[in-house]
Amino acid sequence: MIGLLAALDISEAAFLGLVVATIQFATLLYLAALGEAIAERSGVLNLGVEGMMAVGAVCGYIGAVSTGSPWLGLVIGALAGAGAAGVHAVVAVGLGADQVVSGLALTILGLGLANFIGDGYTDDPRRSQFTDIDLPLLSDIPWIGETVFSTTPVTYLAVALGVGTWFVLNRTALGLGVRAVGESASTADAAGHSVAVIRAMAVLVGGAFAGLSGAYLTTTAIVGAWSEGLIAGRGWIAVALVIFGAWRAGRVATGAVIFGFTLALQTRLQPFGVDFSPILLSMLPYILTVIVLIVISIRARHQPSPAPAGLGIAYRREER
16 A cells, blocks of 8 residues: 555555545534435435534534533534424424425524524634544554544444444334335324324434534534534535435445545645645535436436335325
C-alpha cells in the first residue's frame, strides 16, 4: 500500500485523512438513512429528514455545550428529532394527510425552527465533542486500525444500531408487524396489528435517528458547532440512500460509505494535489444521487420494485 501511494505521489497522511473523513460522513448519512428506512418499511414516507436533522443538530449542540457532555447532547438531539417527527406522525398517520406534502412541510418547518433556536449560538466558540476511541489490539493494525478501529463512539453506535435494526426487522415479532403494515395495512389490521400505533412509532424512531445524525455533526470534530445551513442537503441524500439500499440496513450501509466518500472528497481532495473546481466538487454527491435515482427508476420498469407495497398510502380503518 505504501509503495502504491508513493507511485501515485500521495502522502500517507492525506490518504488516511480521506479514509477517516469517509467514515465520518458515512456515519452521518447512515444514521439518517437507517431511520428513514425504518419509517418507510412501515409504509410511511417521510421527506422531512433534512428538517429533523437540523433540529437535532442545534438541540444537540446546545445540550452538549450547556451540560458539558456530548452524550447528553446526542440524547437531546435524538429526542428533538423524534419530537419533530411527531408532527409528521400526527398529520400523516393520525389524520391521513398526504405524506409527501407533510414531509416537505416538516423540512421547511424544521429548518426554520432550527435557525430560530440556534440564532444566539451561531459562531459560539464553546465546544463539547466526542474524542476518538481506540479498540484494544484492533487499533494497532496498520492502516485499518488507524482509521476503522480508532474513531468516535458514535460510529460504533451507528454500527450497533444497524445490526439491531436488521435483527428487529427480520427476526422479531415487532419487526414482522412493521413489515406487515408496510406491505398491506388492511391485512395487518385484520391480523390484530394496530396500524396507526406501529406506523407512528416507526416514524418517531426514524426521527430520533435523524436527530442523532444531526447531533453527530455538532458534537464531533466533523463540524463541532452550529451554523445556519449546516445540514446542506445531506438529508436528501439520506432519503436517496434508502432507495439505493433497497430498504435493507446492510445495503444502506454500503451506500452510505460510497456517498460518504464523495462528501469526503470535498474537503480532502486538495492534499492530493488535484486541481479541481470546488464548486463542481461540491455538486458531486448530489449528481451521484440523481444518477442513482435515474438508474433505479429504469430498473424498476423491468423488475418488481423492492419498495414496501403500502409506502406512501394512508390507511383509514373505516375504508378497509
